[in-house]
Amino acid sequence: MASSSVQDLLPPSLDSTSQPPSLFDGTTRLYINYQCPYSQRVWITRNVKGLQDMIKLVPIDLQNRPDWYKEKVYPKNKVPSLEHNNKVIGESFVLVKYVDYNFEGPSFMPDDQEKQKFAEELIAYSDTTFVPEVYRSFAKDARKLAGAQFDYLEKALHKFDDGPFFLGQFSQVDIIYAPFIERFHVFMPEGFNYDITTGRPKLAKWIEEMNNLDGYKQTKVLEQEKMVEYYKNRFLPKA
Numbered sequence: 167m168a169s170s171s172v173q174d175l176l177p178p179s180l181d182s183t184s185q186p187p188s189l190f191d192g193t194t195r196l197y198i199n200y201q202c203p204y205s206q207r208v209w210i211t212r213n214v215k216g217l218q219d220m221i222k223l224v225p226i227d228l229q230n231r232p233d234w235y236k237e238k239v240y241p242k243n244k245v246p247s248l249e250h251n252n253k254v255i256g257e258s259f260v261l262v263k264y265v266d267y268n269f270e271g272p273s274f275m276p277d278d279q280e281k282q283k284f285a286e287e288l289i290a291y292s293d294t295t296f297v298p299e300v301y302r303s304f305a306k307d308a309r310k311l312a313g314a315q316f317d318y319l320e321k322a323l324h325k326f327d328d329g330p331f332f333l334g335q336f337s338q339v340d341i342i343y344a345p346f347i348e349r350f351h352v353f354m355p356e357g358f359n360y361d362i363t364t365g366r367p368k369l370a371k372w373i374e375e376m377n378n379l380d381g382y383k384q385t386k387v388l389e390q391e392k393m394v395e396y397y398k399n400r401f402l403p404k405a
């Protein structure tokens with residue numbers, strides 16, 4: 167018998183023709199989209215904490231969204247969202263913390279106060295600066311402007327030397343950055359002939375170490391060519 171790939175094990179995406187799950191029946195559900203980097207953050211958290219049986223994945227087709235998602239689950243009509251204890255909450259950075267603090271499994275925030283402070287700084291930096299600046303750079307001088315953002319990460323990775331991750335040991339910070347670094351690492355060589363790891367040994371090592379984590383590996387974008395095409399269409403000037 168052929169061995170099953172990660173893709174075979176993933177539930178199919180629900181679309182406008184799909185019935186809703188039996189909402190608020192006590193099941194904890196994580197609504198995601200397989201291509202969405204924000205969803206991926208929470209999906210990684212669920213996996214690395216070993217919560218595969220406690221938090222059910224419900225993938226949504228965003229191009230052909232079921233009406234019930236906005237009407238009955240999450241009025242903001244975005245993913246990710248989490249149905250838990252008769253409530254639905256959203257926003258990936260809120261959910262990463264929520265899943266880390268409210269469910270069993272290893273904790274991904276160290277007790278050390280200096281590390282906690284640095285974690286908050288890096289987590290805030292991600293969506294206020296790192297992600298928007300790299301996206302903005304694609305229309306300008308990507309190699310220089312995005313380069314400055316990857317330099318920031320390289321410097322941050324030098325701060326703690328008790329492991330290859332942002333706080334030394336694997337933490338929420340790695341989870342927050344991983345989906346975006348993954349996409350930029352694939353897209354920038356294609357779009358700008360630019361390898362984000364060149365001259366950045368800590369970042370190169372970080373990517374290597376992340377790729378050793380099964381809970382992360384299972385969430386990685388499967389259709390990389392599609393992702394690159396999407397980025398090209400969205401961010402590069404039309405020929």
Ligand SMILES: N[C@@H](CCC(=O)N[C@@H](CS)C(=O)NCC(=O)O)C(=O)O
Pocket residue numbers: 199201202203204205228243244245246256257258259
């Ligand atoms: N700030 C949100 C962003 C979530 C987000 O933008 N999700 C996208 C998919 S990656 C979405 O649901 N888009 C659908 C829409 O905006 O209609 C978070 O961190 O969770």
